[in-house]
Amino acid sequence: MSGLFGAVTKGDCAETLLYGTDYHSHLGTEIGGLATLGDHFSRVIHDISQSQFKSKFAHEYQAMPGPAGIGVISDSNPQPILISSRFGDFALVSAGLIENAQEIYRELLSQGDTFSELHRGGPNPTELLAKIIAHGRDLVDGIEYAFEKIEGSISLLALTREGIYAARDRLGRTPLLIGERQGEFAVASETCAFPNLGFKTIKILRPGEIVLLSPSGAQAHSDGNHRSQVCAFLWIYTGHPASSYEGISVEMVRNRSGRAMARRDHVQADLVAGVPDSGTGHAIGYAMESKLPYCRPLVKYTPGYGRSYTPPSQEIRDHVAKMKLIAIEEISQGQRIILCEDSIVRGTQLKNLTVQKLKGAGAQEIHIRPACPPLMFPCKFALSTRSIEELAARRAIRALEGSDLADITPYLDERTEKFSKMVDWIAEDLGVTSLRYQTLDDMIAAIGLSRDKLCLYCWTGEE
Ligand code: SF4
Structure with a gap:
């Protein structure tokens, strides 16, 4: 499992990002990562298997400037990934599984792609995802291309100069929700990240939907589809009791x-x-x-x-x-x-x-x-x-x-x-x-x- 959080704020986002990501700690115990974008990208990744996310990042986050950032708590692979592409640099976090990862990996290698973040004997899934996206004409086209190509389930946040692109997997197994706080915006896997940070949920992404979060709000870039297969286990076990998905409270379920x-x-x-x-x-x-x-x-x-x-x-x-x-x-x-x-x-x-x-x-x-x-x-x-x-x-x-x-x-x-x-x-x-x-x-x-x-x-x- 993994949990994703992103924020676009008026000043530096790092403190909001730290706490918002930390509110996903029930979804993973292995790796935590943050990336912000000011004049340039800042990125920190830590092994959190022996200590809590917050304590690992407690000092470093203050040295991460920029009004936009993304974070992840992951049980699978080190992230965020930073990547350069023909349509600009971006940082990427993802949650889910690429079932046909080996097949895509071999295909990209045969086309001359290279990988630098090997993990557990194979490609780092988030780097693999970044490479697939980089084959698109632009970021949105690349995400749509990745959704078509991938068998399995992937939701993602991509941090760019325009803001944060949030994309929910095409069958909506893992939720993503947008929150607003007086003209500032956040995106989260779990709504329990919102209340104590002052955010209110303003949008639930549809399966396959892609939204750009920027200082001007949440702008839809792809409507997504109407077929949904939300994970029922989220309500029964994996979700936090203070969260809701599809507008349905975990605790009440x-x-x-x-x-x-x-x-x-x-x-x-x-x-x-x-x-x-x-x-x-x-x-x-x-x-x-x-x-x-x-x-x-x-x-x-x-x-x-x-x-x-x-x-x-x-x-x-x-x-x-x-x-x-x-x-x-x-x-x-x-x-x-x-x-x-x-x-x-x-x-x-x-x-x-x-x-x-x-x-x-x-x-x-x-x-x-x-x-x-x-x-x-x-x-x-x-x-x-x-x-x-x-x-x-x-x-x-x-x-x-x-x-x-x-x-x-x-x-x-x-x-x-x-x-x-x-x-x-x-x-x-x-x-x-x-x-x-x-x-x-x-x-x-x-x-x-x-x-x-x-x-x-x-x-x-x-x-
Ligand atoms: S319901 Fe079960 S199989 Fe389906 S996404 Fe959830 S945990 Fe996985």
């Missing part, structure tokens, strides 16, 4: 999702809890609907620990998960706990850490309620990091069938016996009293967009 789970549930329990942070909104909704008390038998020790989902290695993810959650014995002892979780990916952290901590604190029963159906397919668009082998549901199917299945259709339907057996297998593996997944229909209803406007590939395998 989570509340509705929890309410829906409670309406279908008949389990006897003493309290409702959420696995912090993203399970919290679902749990509050569940508690409101069920009239059971919402309590916190598990709390997160926030300082110094990021998300246990974003680091690239399983070892680091497990370490973060182990250290950050603390069980409270006085609340857990002897209790029948409904524990809302955003999703079950591998199930290993839930089993080895969360459930064990609650049991160790004396919980009598643990009823897990994930806010989405079983994850069956790994994300193809770089919005999550899992692989098919490690998904808990796939492990269950493998165990029940004796091998991997080419066709898992019966396991996708919650009304089938196979689905029930799969859920029972996962519950037993987790060592919990019961497990009941959110239904696909209830998840979609909680988001409030029609099914054809959402990417549901994680659950259905359909693009």
Whole structure:
């Protein structure tokens, strides 16, 4: 995952840029980068795997002059990229995945292009994107050309002498929103970056839309298209609770999702809890609907620990998960706990850490309620990091069938016996009293967009 932020201000933008980018820290834990444009480009990139974005850039940002700038928090590659092209110099940040990167890379090499920012044994995806764009007649033409050429999903910000070009990927999987603050403008992946900096959302980019942000406002350069496939997982897990996408609040979706789970549930329990942070909104909704008390038998020790989902290695993810959650014995002892979780990916952290901590604190029963159906397919668009082998549901199917299945259709339907057996297998593996997944229909209803406007590939395998 990655988060993008850009600002065009009346004076130097660096302080706004620093905080606006920092508000995307929940989307990545590996690399942070800023670029500003005054008389010339200034650029700083840091490894943020061992310290927070803000502290890494706290002093350097003051030496980055210019009224326009872009920033990124990334789990994938060093950026911003600075590049010279026939239509001028620009700095580029991007979020998403180029599925056919190797094919395009070889094609560009054969045409004489060169690459200087190799990353993890291949081209740096943002540099590859910059090179594709540079083949256009101008920047907008280059972005449109890149959108046509790329299979996958890419949103980007390009910092130029004219201002910041913001382009949302052609199916809108990753959002981009424009904010205004008294004649100054910002663009963000997450609207949680806006309120404390004084920005109000004035525009949500459509899929494929390209807008130029300059001191005179937000000027449309390409209308985009009407087909949309917004990532449903943004509302369920990856997005910040204070954000909204397509005008729909993340926290309110989570509340509705929890309410829906409670309406279908008949389990006897003493309290409702959420696995912090993203399970919290679902749990509050569940508690409101069920009239059971919402309590916190598990709390997160926030300082110094990021998300246990974003680091690239399983070892680091497990370490973060182990250290950050603390069980409270006085609340857990002897209790029948409904524990809302955003999703079950591998199930290993839930089993080895969360459930064990609650049991160790004396919980009598643990009823897990994930806010989405079983994850069956790994994300193809770089919005999550899992692989098919490690998904808990796939492990269950493998165990029940004796091998991997080419066709898992019966396991996708919650009304089938196979689905029930799969859920029972996962519950037993987790060592919990019961497990009941959110239904696909209830998840979609909680988001409030029609099914054809959402990417549901994680659950259905359909693009
Ligand atoms: S595959 Fe899943 S995580 Fe990826 S964009 Fe689609 S819904 Fe989001």
